Amino acid sequence: MNDLDQDRYRAPALDKGLDILELLAGVDGGLSQAEIAKKLDRSPNEFYRMLDRLVKRGYVARLEGDRYVLTLKLFxxxxxxxxxxxxxxxxxxxxxxxxxxxxxxxxxxxxxxxxxxxxxxxxxxxxxxxxxxxxxxxxxxxxxxxxxxxxxxxxxxxxxxxxxxxxxxxxxxxxxxxxxxxxxxxxxxxxxxxxxxxxxxxxxxxxxxxxxxxxxxxxxxxxxxxxxxxxxxxxxxxxxxxxxxxxxxxxxxxxxxxxxxxxxxxx
Incomplete structure (x- = not known):
């Protein structure tokens, strides 16, 4: 599949969710919403709804201090x-x-x-x-x-x-x-x-x-x-x-x- 075909079938929301999961999988202690946005070079507001859904579905947990960590659900x-x-x-x-x-x-x-x-x-x-x-x-x-x-x-x-x-x-x-x-x-x-x-x-x-x-x-x-x-x-x-x-x-x-x-x- 060439680059044009890949762009044609993009799913931005899914990509954003996977970016968050992959990022959290590689850190200890979790990250804040602002830190996630900075590491992914995006605006913090872009991740609010996505993080909320990942928490509600059990893939991410929100800790004290507004830090997010990956749960064991994928495992x-x-x-x-x-x-x-x-x-x-x-x-x-x-x-x-x-x-x-x-x-x-x-x-x-x-x-x-x-x-x-x-x-x-x-x-x-x-x-x-x-x-x-x-x-x-x-x-x-x-x-x-x-x-x-x-x-x-x-x-x-x-x-x-x-x-x-x-x-x-x-x-x-x-x-x-x-x-x-x-x-x-x-x-x-x-x-x-x-x-x-x-x-x-x-x-x-x-x-x-x-x-x-x-x-x-x-x-x-x-x-x-x-x-x-x-x-x-x-x-x-x-x-x-x-x-x-x-x-x-x-x-x-x-x-x-x-x-x-x-x-x-x-x-």
Whole structure:
């Protein structure tokens, strides 16, 4: 297509919106409306309506001090497609092995536009167990999966995840010093263990599936229940060991199979 054809099919409003997104993607801490206009060599008034629409559609967030930052919505849209499907596919044999060894259900959760979302699930091999539906949306602050997804992210991304979660109607959790210390402890020991906030008698065990740089691609979670009619079933300590090993092996496969376009693009 020559330059004349390109001019014929121009969409100025779309170009302006894409210019803003591309600009914000390359800066830390956000930019004011005046700074955006200066960097794009345009009048600030040209961007008022465009920024307003991008904020209302969730692609950009407005911070205190009239600064605009890119949200994780574009990442969320991208990660629900091929990379996430590949992650679920390559993980399934190892998830099946995990279920057989532990006699427990397990599932994989990724972050998507404000909420952890289940993308793969394998039921317990026997007749009794917890079942989490694929597509279920969870909380960040009251689930083991949410804690792991927050713990294995950079502070800046973590803050944006919390803001998106609250904006999308999630639990209005606070990043208190105590909660931040808990996330640090999760990152140090490599997993989360907490009583379920939704179901009595269940202990959520969750370990990260990480990229090469240690950032969370997903969380692998076992909603552990004590099986009283199977005395040989692994106890919770053994289940944690197998869970962590399985998450590590999936992480290695994900690094080899997904490459630079994987869900690690952070989110």
């Amino acid at each position: 969320g849209l991208a990660q629900l497609h091929a990379p996430t499907r590949r992650l679920a596919s390559l993980a399934m044999p190892l998830m099946r092995e995990l279920a057989e060894i532990t006699q427990q259900e397990n599932h994989i959760v990724v972050y998507d536009r404000g909420h952890p979302v289940v993308i793969a699930q394998l039921e317990a091999p026997n007749y009794w167990g917890i079942s989490i539906r694929v597509g279920s949306r969870m909380g960040l602050f009251d689930t083991g999966s949410g804690h792991v997804l927050l713990a294995f992210r950079s502070p800046d991304v973590r803050s944006m995840m919390v803001a998106e979660h609250v904006a999308s109607g999630g639990l209005d959790g606070r990043m208190t010093e105590a909660f931040a210390a808990r996330l640090d402890a999760i990152r140090t020991r490599g997993y989360e263990m907490m009583p379920s906030a939704q179901t009595a008698g269940v202990t959520n065990l969750s370990a990260p599936i990480v990229s090469a740089d240690g950032e969370a691609l997903a969380a692998l979670t076992v909603p552990y229940i004590t099986i009283i009619n199977m005395p040989d079933a692994p106890d919770i300590a053994r289940t944690i060991e197998v869970l962590k090993d399985t998450a590590r092996r999936i992480s290695e496969l994900a690094g080899a199979s997904l490459g630079a376009g994987s869900p690690s693009a952070d989110s």
